Amino acid sequence: MKISVQTEHFDIGAETNAFIKLQNGVGAVVTFSGIVRELDDSPMTFMEIEHYPGMTEKAIRGIVNNAVKRWSLGDACVIHRYGRLYVREPIMMVATSAPHRLDAFEAAEFLMDYLKSRAPFWKKEVTQKHASWVAAKDRDEDALRRW
Amino acid sequence: MIKILYFAWVRERIGEASESLETEAKTVAELIAELRKKETRYDMAFSDLSALHVAVDQNLTDFDHPLADAKEVAFFPPMTGG
Numbered sequence: 001m002k003i004s005v006q007t008e009h010f011d012i013g014a015e016t017n018a019f020i021k022l023q024n025g026v027g028a029v030v031t032f033s034g035i036v037r038e039l040d041d042s043p044m045t046f047m048e049i050e051h052y053p054g055m056t057e058k059a060i061r062g063i064v065n066n067a068v069k070r071w072s073l074g075d076a077c078v079i080h081r082y083g084r085l086y087v088r089e090p091i092m093m094v095a096t097s098a099p100h101r102l103d104a105f106e107a108a109e110f111l112m113d114y115l116k117s118r119a120p121f122w123k124k125e126v127t128q129k130h131a132s133w134v135a136a137k138d139r140d141e142d143a144l145r146r147w
Numbered sequence: 148m149i150k151i152l153y154f155a156w157v158r159e160r161i162g163e164a165s166e167s168l169e170t171e172a173k174t175v176a177e178l179i180a181e182l183r184k185k186e187t188r189y190d191m192a193f194s195d196l197s198a199l200h201v202a203v204d205q206n207l208t209d210f211d212h213p214l215a216d217a218k219e220v221a222f223f224p225p226m227t228g229g
């Protein structure tokens with residue numbers, strides 16, 4: 001199980017390949033990556049992500065442990081960046097492996113839903129004109145209820 | 148002595164990332180009431196608790212959580228990871 005909270009840029013393809021090399025007895029790998037999105041109205045200069053050192057790793061580990069209990073997984077990986085990020089750069093990725101795809105897909109969605117609103121990260125979008133904290137959406141909270 | 152941490156806009160409104168406080172507060176809610184009396188910037192930051200989350204010793208919890216033996220309390224807006 002790999003959990004990394006880091007400022008460094010990472011290569012989604014390289015991380016996926018490295019994850020696959022560690023697997024035994026699985027037939028499915030699902031990956032999701034979140035990248036810095038361009039804003040509709042004004043050009044974003046960068047995104048600043050703040051986190052709670054100490055709690056972040058613990059919270060992610062708890063979420064991954066819950067996924068492992070619930071689905072038949074071979075392995076899971078979560079990489080999440082903080083600091084200053086630019087458009088199209090990867091923010092985070094999850095990878096799950098399982099003997100069959102359903103477990104891998106569902107566990108990856110579960111991880112994403114929980115990382116979104118239960119891992120202590122806060123995003124701020126900075127444009128040339130202003131800086132604003134990204135607000136959590138009601139649907140993020142609703143998404144947790146289906147699990 | 149308890150360590151209090153603030154994140155995101157809570158940190159910006161209060162103007163500090165962390166502070167240490169000697170307090171008699173028995174719960175998170177009592178601690179918030181004490182902080183609000185301190186200065187306007189605290190009163191403003193804690194004016195809408197529905198917009199805030201709290202973690203005691205790095206575990207998410209509720210405002211009625213007891214502070215006995217707590218070392219660290221953190222206040223922050225809803226998280227936006229992923």
